[in-house]
Amino acid sequence: MGSMKKEHYWKFRPNADLETASTFSIKRVIDVVKTNLNQNDERALIPLSYGDPSAFSCFRTAQVAEDAVVEALASAKCNAYAPKGGIVQARRSLAGYLSRNLPYKLSADDVYVTLGAYQAIQVLLAALRRPGANILLPKPGYPAYEALSLVNHLEVRHFDLLQEQGWEVDLNGLETLADDKTVAMVIINPGNPCGNVFTRDHLHKIAETARRFGIPVIADEAYAHLTFGSNSFVPMGIFGMITPVFTVGSLSKRWMVPGWRLGWIARNDPNDIFSEHKIVECISRCLDSNASATTFIQAALPQILEKTTDDFFIKTLNILKKDADMCYEALKGIPCFTCLEKPQGSLFLMVKLDFSKLKGINDDMEFCSELAKEESVILLPGYVFKMKNWVRVTFGIDPLLLEDGLARIKTFCLRHTATKVC
Structure with a gap:
């Protein structure tokens, strides 16, 4: 069969609304950040970007x-x-x-x-x-x-x-x-x-x-x-x-x-x-x-x-409180993070990036991309929430993995610090 001629006029077009809407997709942004991962890094990937604690055995359902x-x-x-x-x-x-x-x-x-x-x-x-x-x-x-x-x-x-x-x-x-x-x-x-x-x-x-x-x-x-x-x-x-x-x-x-x-x-x-x-x-x-x-x-x-008994809910909340406190205290000790509020609930907190304390990094997406590349830790850039130069941190993961992830973030920030302040 002969091929269609290129000059033929086709009437269908892509839905531009969907293209715009996809810019607000958390999954899409995380996928973009993950493209920067170093495949030679043998350490575990630490996902501090996506709110799904079910991936960890300590958060198994009732x-x-x-x-x-x-x-x-x-x-x-x-x-x-x-x-x-x-x-x-x-x-x-x-x-x-x-x-x-x-x-x-x-x-x-x-x-x-x-x-x-x-x-x-x-x-x-x-x-x-x-x-x-x-x-x-x-x-x-x-x-x-x-x-x-x-x-x-x-x-x-x-x-x-x-x-x-x-x-x-x-x-x-x-x-x-x-x-x-x-x-x-x-x-x-x-x-x-x-x-x-x-x-x-x-x-x-x-x-x-x-x-x-x-x-x-x-x-x-x-x-x-x-x-x-x-x-x-x-x-x-x-x-x-x-x-x-x-x-x-x-x-x-x-x-x-x-x-x-x-x-x-x-x-x-x-x-x-x-x-x-x-x-x-x-x-x-x-x-x-x-x-x-x-x-x-x-x-x-x-x-x-x-x-479902209260014991299940209490166990979950105890782990989340421990994680939230650990996350807040760790990030508070890193000078390039500002505007911290101690989380009261859910699985997240937002922190602002202070670029005067960082060198070679210019925005939230670049911060998250370089962090993924160098430390195999995934954070979510704030621009997806219309909060440019902020990042969202998810603390609803296994406490030991969270501790490791927070240590890697600190190491990354020390490596990129603009002055000897850390």
Whole structure:
């Protein structure tokens, strides 16, 4: 057969929105950093970039969770497609689990099971979008919101998190951002990438601000209850009487099973504002065209939520606290890192690079690339969070490996120091 002539006109083109959105992909940026690894370095690669503790044996999930999944799978009752929004027993169990910390009770109808928290975000942004709409996102914040807002043609407006105030929301700055086309504001608590945990008083102020703007809050609580500092976790849903709240959650982090891909959306809306404004109907339509979470994981959910003992959670938090303290103290002793806040929760902290203390390194990407090349340690450059010349450090790994990684980072900084200050 003859080849097609080059001058033939083909009408398809690449999706430019996806190309732009991919710049906010953590996986993509990590892959780019990894291209700099020295293949001759025989030391273990230390991943301080990606929030997945499940790779380490000290963070193995609860035995009751494993048993529940095995039982559900072996029953042969969970091989069919799941109904839209999730199996009713899973939704009912989630409603009970989330209601433990609320001043009112959720029902199964208030909860949607999703294919991980990422799909929950996709569904909410698709349901809320309209022509010319904008959404308020935290800076720094989880990049998936940025990427999915672009794909949904939502204008992004960033509000600052104030590092000098423990990464609280700049409530005064919000006043200049919101208008009659703002559809929601997003908060992430406990914080990714900052490791902050909002106080009850601050969450109350956020709710009052959102009410004044006439917008809902999307509360990303993927790291709910992973707190080990002075601030306890408080769900945003307790303020659902003030302003309607969508809670995004996941089994991934608290149970250390990100690969199980089970998340949820919960409507914290005792005044039924979402139904009145037909957002519930829009969510239902979005779920019509989305895949469901794996059926046997959903079937195991009631046992996982109801039978996991506190011993499992306490053990996890003790390791994370040890790791967080070690990470903070080690980085505090390296002069090229500034603006440290001791993490209160999640798996991360952000630090700023002081290039006056470094030679031959000019930005955050170059810092991470050279560190990978020379020490086989992977950090995440801050530009992916719109925080150029910062880096995110993940401390949710095996403590011995973390200690080794922190020592390598110090060695690297000493090697590249501009003056004899270390």
